[in-house]
Amino acid sequence: MAVHTTRMLLLGAVSMFEPVNGYQIRRELVSWRVDEWANLGPGSIYSGLTTLEKLGQVVRHDLDDDGRVVAVYQITDAGRGELARLIGEGLETVTLFSGVGFQAAFGMLPLLRREVALRHLEVRLHEVDRALEPWRADDHVHEAPPHAVHGLRLWVVQLREERAWLADTVARLRAGDFELDGEPWTWVPLASDPGREMAADQERYRALLGRATS
Amino acid sequence: MAVHTTRMLLLGAVSMFEPVNGYQIRRELVSWRVDEWANLGPGSIYSGLTTLEKLGQVVRHDLDDDGRVVAVYQITDAGRGELARLIGEGLETVTLFSGVGFQAAFGMLPLLRREVALRHLEVRLHEVDRALEPWRADDHVHEAPPHAVHGLRLWVVQLREERAWLADTVARLRAGDFELDGEPWTWVPLASDPGREMAADQERYRALLGRATS
């Protein structure tokens, strides 16, 4: 894929929930139903984390959690840099027929500072306009069979919808909508049970890490 | 992927241009710019063809084309069946955030008979309505962070566009628009040079096959 969705989702999840293990990441992403549209089987997560570790973008600690060994991950500075890059790329890149890369990146909006998010979305707005340029009129005599041209038309009208949505989104961001990085947080991450359980694990992992590091 | 885009494109290309070699398929698909949105590097094509052969969906003949050995493929009955299945699946399946599977299948429309194409698109129309059902009003209090809900809204408005487009497409099909299987063919496949060259190769391959088979 032009945009590395899997890596981005993994880095994002680690960055949000660290220190975290593979199963927790899977639970989280599945609860967002990300597995329905991204490449996200259990295998992808574990092997993806291994790759990210090789690249120095996450660190792995094998904690002894009350007798059981658990592999928990934390993001590194390099990882944070790469994550920012991937999100930016995902937000800015307009692709034919697929909004997967954008939606994955947009899901990570709260990790960005407001000005940064705005800048990316403004670039995207511009890119969408560029992509729509050849389709201003409807008299494009494309050298393709009629049904193929008609198929492209679907994409074009959907892209026009995206343009409107983007303009609205930019306006909302400017108006202070949504809760981005470094701003007060009113929405409780993943309400009810699973969220709290995760937080507890996070606490425990932190404690164990502290012991190991000190 | 829920829909096996690569296999479908390969089977479709073989079915349209048989007897055909890997490079020709690549040229064709690249000329449709399919490589920009599907997984379609040279490697995928050759290894995909090998897989399809193992599955008995295509046959491979190593022809001696004037001193050079070329691997040309033809589709089998099993292949035709699987292709019809894949196209139907691609046409009917509504996925979150991605129109790739649908667009790939829609590109193969001319391989279907009009009634079959119509049936699939009507099913899709129905599926789109089902997917839109929960979004009739705008007062869905989804248990998700605001930005995530907002991201989904993009998909919803695009899906509404698709609904309109689909209704129009069904109407056009009913009215006799486009050229489907078994109907007179007025659009010359891939005009000008490359198309004709391909046709020549096709002739030659057919002749060589005839010699081998007889």
Add this chain to the structure above:
DNA sequence: ACACTCATGTTCAAGTTTGAACACACGAAC
């Protein structure tokens, strides 16, 4: 003749995805 580029046809190692399946703990039911 010679070198250079471009088109044809294909291969391959490295990386990624898939999803079934493993190992173990915990609680409930019989």
Add this chain to the structure above:
DNA sequence: GTTCGTGTGTTCAAACTTGAACATGAGTGT
């Protein structure tokens, strides 16, 4: 107390994708 399901945490072989690179020929200019 043992069978049974369900949740946690992870592995692995098989399949698939990637894209650079190979081998060869045909054309072009010098």
